[in-house]
Structure formats: structure tokens, C-alpha cells
Amino acid sequence: MVRGWEDRIFNLVVVVVLGLAALAAILPLMYVVSMSITPFTEVLKNGGFVLIPKSITLSAYHKLFTETNIPRAYVITIIITVVGTVVNLVLTSLMAYPLSRKNLPGRTFFLLMVVFTMLFSGGLVPTYLIVKSLGLLNSVWSMILPNAVWSFNVLIMKSFFEGLPEELFESARMDGAKEFRILWQIVLPLSIPSMLTIGLFYMVGHWNEFFQAIMYVTDRGLFPLQVVIREILIQTQMPLENAENMMPTETMQMASVVMASLPIIVVYPFIQKHFTKGMLMGSVKG
Template identity: 45%
Template sequence: MRLKQSLASTIFDTINMIFMVFLIIIMLYPMVYVFSASISDNAMVAGGKVFLWPKSLTFAAYERIFGDKQLWVSYWNTIRFTVVHTVLTLLATSAMAYPLAKKWLPLRKTILLMAAFTMLFNGGLIPTFIVVKQLDLLNSIWAIVLPSLISTWHLFIMRTFFEALPEEIEDAATMDGCGSFQVLLRIVIPLSMPVMATIGLFTAVGQWNAFFDALIYLSDNTMYPLQIMIRNYLIAGLNPAQGEGDLQTMETVKYALIVVATLPILCVYPFLQKYFTQGSMIGGVKG
């Protein structure tokens, strides 16, 4: 009986390992291909001769995009949009989730139901655009940051995490003279780094890759984020700085831009992975 169980377990582990290796290959191949295409000759890429390894190695695409001033302007816009949005999202979400984690809060269930309602229904694109316009936020960083400042799903995850924290720690801080805001900043948030890192990573990645809000709220090209510049290359086939495409390097420039835009997130994720896993698990334990 044990021999059969051991054999079945070995077969399962082997099949599972083969499947996981196959899945890893599927996930890694697009990344390897994009990087190889970015440092290959444009004619080779356009002719479909690049499959895995670079052909006719050249860095002309990177030389071109790094020499484009619009790239650095877009990069700076993306960085500041992402940093400001992530920081304000964590502050606003924690400030709302903390009182909602307390059962003594008046109208707590009503507020939670109203928050949950926004997950199913919203005002729509046109009313949101009108509100942003009436508030005179167009062509500013606040048009990108404020409309999506708090995610209801992230709010519920953070509230659940706060509910799991020992109340005795907060009571001790209160007895030492800390107010509610001081308890949140000095006690709760430092103990909630896993969920903070998780929500921060989700928010940062979402904002880094976002382009639709910038597309509808920004008309000044000096405010464009990196994703708008990539869109102009990939879809319109235009150089945002010169207004025309260079057929000799256009294909490789597209792939080089994708590499440049993706690399920062790939570098940040490994440092937050342990918090990401822990925060996702703990935040979803309670209902």
C-alpha cells in the first residue's frame, strides 16, 4: 500500500514539475524575445528571423530612444505619477480602513455597504470626465491621481488585516497618551507592512502601466507618461518628438521601449515578493 502511494506521489510530483517548467518557459519566452528583438538588426526583426537569440547584434534602438528628450520627460512623469499615487493611496486607504475595522464605529455597516456598492456601479466615464474638468484638474498630476485614489477591494483587504491586529497593543498605546491618528501612524502601519507592501505593489504596477487616464485627461505632451509614448510608437508608429517614424529602426525601437518601461517594475518586485505573498494571505483570512 505504501509502495503504491509512494509511486503515485512520485508520478504526481514529476508531472507537476514538468508542468511548472513548461509554464515557466511560456512566461519567460516573451520577455526573452522582446529583449532579443530590441538588440537585433531591424531588418531581421521585421523579417521575422528573430525567435530566441539576437541576430546581428546592435544597440541602435537604445541609442535612439535614450537620445530622445521626450523619453526622459515621460519617464519622469511616470515616476512622479506612480510615487505620488502610491503614497497617497496608502495613506488614504489606511485612514479609511482603520476606523472601519472598529466595531464601535457608528454606521459602520452602512459605510461598508456604500463602499461595496461602488464595486458594482460607478458614475461612468463621461460624468467622471466632467467632474475632473469642473474641478480644473485637466493637464495636472491630480487628474491622474485623485479619481482612482482609493480602491474598494484594497480597502476591504486592509480593513480585514487591521481587524486581525491585537487590540491590546493599541490599548497600551492609548494609555500612553497616543491619539487615534498617532496609533495609526506609530503602531498600526508599522505592524501592517505586509499588507502595505502588497497594496503598494498593486497600486504602483497599475499606475506604471496605466495610459487611459492620461489619454483622456492630458493634452499637454510635456505631461505624458511613458505608456503614452509607447502607445504612439506601437499603435501610431510615430516618434513623439519628431512626429514621424524611422523605418530603419522602428521595429527594434518598439521592443526597446517595452524593455525600458518594464525593467523598473521587474527590479522592484523581487524585493517585495515576500511581503506580497504574506499580505495577500493574511488579508484574505477573515470575511
């Protein structure tokens, strides 16, 4: 097929636009990584901007792991992310499955309640009082249970469940399977793309946990990664004397940002195809 000059110009424009978008995404990441491994003297020589370092030092990462609460914060964040994501997926699937059944009594009312929570919330003070009355203050659960179910994710999973062939459910019921067994042995195995998609949403939310931590946790030993990084980012700049031996705050900041972002960047490529498939299948029925 011979392409005309209009198609060639269009393809060129698309390549240029995509190339610029890629640079806009890659260059800030390169800058952050480079600044975190560049000696401070080289940073000063280059006016505070280094994209490709001439020499490399890992002293900032060494100091983060030995002189800050980063290691413990990593453990807390991993616990919140793993346990929280499991709780989220279990509760979301248990809520989405009955809502996907058209013969559920009061289905319209429950769906309206789910949508209502997307538009209105109980407020900060009532939520804090509930967390306090449940004895969750200064605990890991205070950063998990208040966001145990996201209404948006419930609707995505409900739409996916509705797209499954009704014949599967009828056949299972004829064989004597109850609803929970249908969910566990039929629906969930067929919903892996949707589960991975929603799990990624929940995982990123828990990994970036910040607001609930500063609201409900005062014990510094329970601070998650983002709160500890915030403390590093707001540190005052160090004086410039003895630049050879000192550790600048800016280098520490960049190293902490890399440590916070690296796990998500590493995990995402492995589930990207499932993420795209789950979004499409969860939004299109039939």
C-alpha cells in the same frame, strides 16, 4: 520515507507543468529583449523571429532616448507613481482603520458604500466634468486624484487591521493614546507587509497609467510612458530599402516595451515575500 510510484509520477507531472509554465513566461520576454537588440538585417535573415541574437546593437534604445519623448515620459510616470502611491497609501490607511473598528457609528453603512463603489461607478462623463470643474485637466493630478482610493485595497487593509490583537489597542488607550497616535505608532508599523502589498498594487496601476492620461491630458509634454509607447507602437512600418542603415519600427516597439516593463520586473523580486505575506495576512483573520 520511501515514496511509491504514484508519488514519483505526481512529482514528475508537477515538474513538467511548472517547467512549461516557466517557458511560457520566459520565452516571450526573451523574444522581446532579443528583438530590441538585434540588427534589422539579422531579423530579416531569420524571418522576423530571433530568440538568441548573434550580434547586438543598442541603436533602438539610443534613438528612443534621443529622438522621442521617452525621457520626459519617464519623469512624468515616475512622478505619478511615487506621488500617487503615497497619496493612495495615506488615504487608504486613513479610511481602512476606522472601518476596522467595530464600535464605529454607522460602520455597516460605510462598508456598504465602499462595496457599492466596487459594483457601480459614476460614469465617464460625470467623472470628466468633476475633473474639469476642479481645474485638473492637463495636470499630473488628473492622473492621480480620480483613483486616489481603491475600494478593494481598503477592504484588504481593513481585514488586516482587524486581525491585529485587540489588547494592543486597549493597552494604548489606557496609556492615553488617541486614535491617530495608535494608527501611526502601533498599527502602521505592524502593517508593513500589508502596506507593501497594497503599495505594489497602486504602484503597478500608476506605472501603467494610460486611460486617464488620454481622457484628461492633451498636453504632449505631460504624456506618461504608456501613452508615448502607444504612439510608437502604432507607427507605420518603414520600407525595407537600405536595411543596413534604417531603424525598423518593430525594433523600436520591442525596445519601448522593454523600457516600460523593466522597472516593475526589477522591483518585484525584492518585495515578493512581503507581497505573499501581506496577501495571506490580509485575507485570514485570527
